[in-house]
Every structure is written in C-alpha cells, then in structure tokens.
Amino acid sequence: MAVGQPPVHKPQWFKSSYSGGNTTECLEAAFTPVVVLIRDSKRSSGPRLKVSKKAWAHFITDVPAR
Template identity: 40%
Template sequence: MTNQTRRWVKSSYSGADNGNCVEIAVGETAVPVRDSKRAEQSPVIAFGREAFTAFLGSVTNNR
C-alpha cells in the first residue's frame, strides 16, 4: 500500500502549536508511522502490531 492509498490518522497527542505531529495508518498488518508535517513526502517507518502496542504501553506508563 502506498502513502496515497493509506488512511492516515493524526495522533491526538500531536500539538498544533508545537509542530510535533505524527500520523499512523490504520487497518494494516503493520503500523506505519510518518511525520504529518511532511505528509506524502515523509519517510514511513512500519512497526509490527505487537511492538507498537508495547511502545504505546510504555509511553502511557511514562517508561
């Protein structure tokens, strides 16, 4: 799937005023992540679902 055909969702923690914005694409086996400021020109990093879930758990628990 390409950047153009993915459905990207901006993180609810991305601040409009600080410019730190990330997006993930939903509905895929892996979890692609990109910089929303660069959108279509942004490199995409894909994480396995298990690794991404562990990452979110760590962030939520301030680890």
C-alpha cells in the same frame, strides 16, 4: 474470474491526539493488515517508519499517559 494481485488500498492516516497545538509537532499513523505506518505530518510524502502491530501495542502500553 481474473487472477492477479489484490487491489492496493491507500492507508488512512490519522493524527495523534497528543500532537502539539501549534502544528509543528505532529505524528500521523496508519494501520494496515500487516504493519503500522508512522510519518511526520509536515512531510507526508517523506520517509515512513513501519512497525509490527505487536511493537505498536507495546509502544502504546509502555508510553506513560501525560
């Protein structure tokens, strides 16, 4: 059995259900085993924000439902 790095999987991105209907205000997130990645859907190859799963859970809990 070959020893090496584990396979790299591409994150599966999804759009926020609260994104604007005019597609100008869209956030996408992807869950990895270690962090949650966040990006602007208009700039998918642009910068990404990485937050811990715990920070993401606090964010989701603390943001008031609209």
